[in-house]
Amino acid sequence: MECVIKDIDFARLYREHLARSGRKAKPASVWDAKAAAMASPGTDSDYAREFVRRVQLHASDTVLDVGCGPGTIGLALAPHVQQVYGLDYSSGMLTALMEHAKRLELNNVAPIECSWDAPWEQVPVCDITVVSRASIVNDMDRALTKLNAHTRKRVYMTHLVGGRFQSREIAELLGRPDTSFPDHMYVLNMLYQRNIYPTMDYIELPSGLAGSRSEAEFIEKVDTRFGPLSTAEKHTLSRWYQQQPEYAKQGGEPLRWAFMSWQPN
Template sequence: MTIAKIDFAELYRQHMRRGNRAPKPASAWDARAKDMSRKVLHSNYVDDFIKRMDLRGASTLLDVGCGPGTVCLPLAAGMQRVYGLDYSKKMLDCLMANAKARHLDNVVPLRCAWEDDWSQVPVCDIAIASRSTAVDDIEQAIIKLNSHARKRVYMTHLVGGYFVDKQIATLLGRHHQTVPDYIYVVNILHALGIHPRLDYIETPSRLAGAKDFATFAEKVAWSFGTLKTSELDALRTWYEDDPQRACEGGGPMRWAFMSWEPRP
């Protein structure tokens, strides 16, 4: 068998189904919008993402899964128009509130999901998808991104398949609940005739900085769903065994940063 015979898009879809991860409804992100808005607009991740972008000749930008404007708002001052696309109404409310606070009048919210009809979504010079690609069908998501960019596409996808330290997933017996690693994306792009540039961004664990065990457990449950009593007991032991490790939330996360020029 050669690599050309492997259907990585189908393997990705099978992996997503096998992981048995319930998709987060818009209401789940609505509930987190204000907290995320306070935290994510100033981060090393944003700086690392933006410094890898080539903005030359670009006047319009589409940010898919924009949240409260994490990446698109720092770029908006240099653009004629920025479109923030998200399926969470509260995230878009935060996007516009943050834009107003920055005196930006060129930001347009689009309430839409990856799976929706994008026929009314504007084609822009640049399309980005930052930490928003844990979708059921990444091939179709890539095709949509590619078709909505004139000059360049930028996206990040999880490295390693876990949104928390793998040790915690193993501890909870949830080691099977992975999302497909970025290498699927690279191979799907290759199959589509797209040859991306590849880099990596490292960020602290999303479990870092929990003020107490209850907050820590809540963060873990966001990734894995409701925890049983036995799982909470095991997690508490892990948390209390090493305070420094607990403060850091375990090991860091890595994101694969991929970029390419769109092809017809």
């Protein structure tokens, strides 16, 4: 029997890939601790600007910001809409969200303490839903169902390309195990199986290894991010650096986020 793409169980493949990655979900307390140190929601970052400029809004819209953190996206959208709901499972992040909203004199922001895995009965249905860098979930199939059920007009989501925060090519160069998260292609295929056809482009950010002024500094950055390097690994990096020094100074390939948007059916 011929297999077509709609017969493939991408929901199961996603869960299996996530299990192989070894990902362990961080408890809310980890994010609570990080929130306490955040002096700014980061709404003026290059990433936030690139995300926000792609979102189409109307003044009467309500927005659900899933995995809102300290409000990087939600607070940037709030001046342009009627209401923003920030959803996060970290009470510390929600406290930071509301402190930043008060500082910015935004009175149309409300917190919702909830996780991806919890029931969403108390989560309002909104015109627009945004999911910014918060889509590594235990069950993508269930997450997409929730997003579509709670969105009237359009969902905007970024998902990691290649499933790595660290450089894929450096990891492969060093022969490190593949611990990548499920990448954006799972999401695209699962939406396609729902007869949803998203638009997509990419937000590119400099690699975490960018900015090295010398070979020694580059190797030191790799050592910090990938763990202690052996002498042989340092020699391998040295040869790679010398073959393409300008590219190496950029940190190799950029970090890419797939920016997807769709209308729930």
